[in-house]
Amino acid sequence: GAIFTYIDAISAESAAAYVEAQSRAAGERARRRRALARALADPSSTADEIEALAAGAAWELPTRIAALVVSGEADPVRLASRLGGHVLAVGEEAEITAWVPDPDAPGRRAQLAAGIDAQPAVLGPTVPLAASVESLRRARVASGVRNDGHLPASGLLVADEHLLALVLHGAGAPEVRELAGQLLAPLETLGPGARKRSLATLRAWLDQPGQIQRIGGVLGVHPQTVRYRLAGLRELFGPEALDDPAQRFALSVAVRAHG
Numbered sequence: 191g192a193i194f195t196y197i198d199a200i201s202a203e204s205a206a207a208y209v210e211a212q213s214r215a216a217g218e219r220a221r222r223r224r225a226l227a228r229a230l231a232d233p234s235s236t237a238d239e240i241e242a243l244a245a246g247a248a249w250e251l252p253t254r255i256a257a258l259v260v261s262g263e264a265d266p267v268r269l270a271s272r273l274g275g276h277v278l279a280v281g282e283e284a285e286i287t288a289w290v291p292d293p294d295a296p297g298r299r300a301q302l303a304a305g306i307d308a309q310p311a312v313l314g315p316t317v318p319l320a321a322s323v324e325s326l327r328r329a330r331v332a333s334g335v336r337n338d339g340h341l342p343a344s345g346l347l348v349a350d351e352h353l354l355a356l357v358l359h360g361a362g363a364p365e366v367r368e369l370a371g372q373l374l375a376p377l378e379t380l381g382p383g384a385r386k387r388s389l390a391t392l393r394a395w396l397d398q399p400g401q402i403q404r405i406g407g408v409l410g411v412h413p414q415t416v417r418y419r420l421a422g423l424r425e426l427f428g429p430e431a432l433d434d435p436a437q438r439f440a441l442s443v444a445v446r447a448h449g
Contacts, residue, residue, distance in 0.1 A: 222247035227280035252291035257326035273305035
């Protein structure tokens with residue numbers, strides 16, 4: 191009897207000690223992950239600091255990452271668990287910032303949408319790890335524009351799919367440059383001379399749509415040359431881009447941002 195009681199007591203103490211040690215280790219790992227998540231949002235963090243924090247948190251450093259800003263979720267640990275994919279999350283005031291490794295992986299977007307469960311969330315652009323702060327900055331800009339009522343109020347919103355709205359409602363120079371680059375990308379397929387001529391023709395058309403004679407006068411070319419260039423622009427940008435009012439407006443903003 192007594193010896194078995196003693197063995198049972200020792201076993202119980204060992205099990206309790208093991209559980210306590212595991213709990214302490216999990217708590218320390220969670221603390222380190224919170225520190226890492228905050229460091230990724232801090233412009234003053236160095237690559238060495240990030241690497242050391244990641245090692246201590248047992249978090250494999252991704253090459254590319256995106257910030258996800260979520261409103262209405264009180265528990266960052268539960269959110270990270272639902273999002274999966276080694277997501278880090280930390281709560282700050284009224285929002286949670288989550289860091290999503292490899293956000294462009296197949297099925298990842300659907301997984302994120304399911305994980306936020308229709309709560310308002312904004313995904314920043316995919317960037318190299320060293321540019322994590324820029325992804326968070328744009329996600330917060332888009333979140334602010336959404337809060338002001340200029341973007342859909344619920345569910346997952348991808349910031350870079352709404353650059354025009356961000357530019358129109360107070361975003362900074364990075365978004366303006368990104369919008370111009372995104373919308374004018376078809377011109378990059380041309381050589382320097384053709385690109386310059388096409389951009390000038392596009393600008394003139396957007397200023398005076400449909401006015402072939404006037405555009406020719408502005409550019410100093412024959413109207414037939416204007417028609418030829420416009421045909422090339424329609425081939426580059428799509429048949430509706432030069433005539434649809436919404437697309438024309440977006441291109442006007444991009445052309446002026448381009449300079």
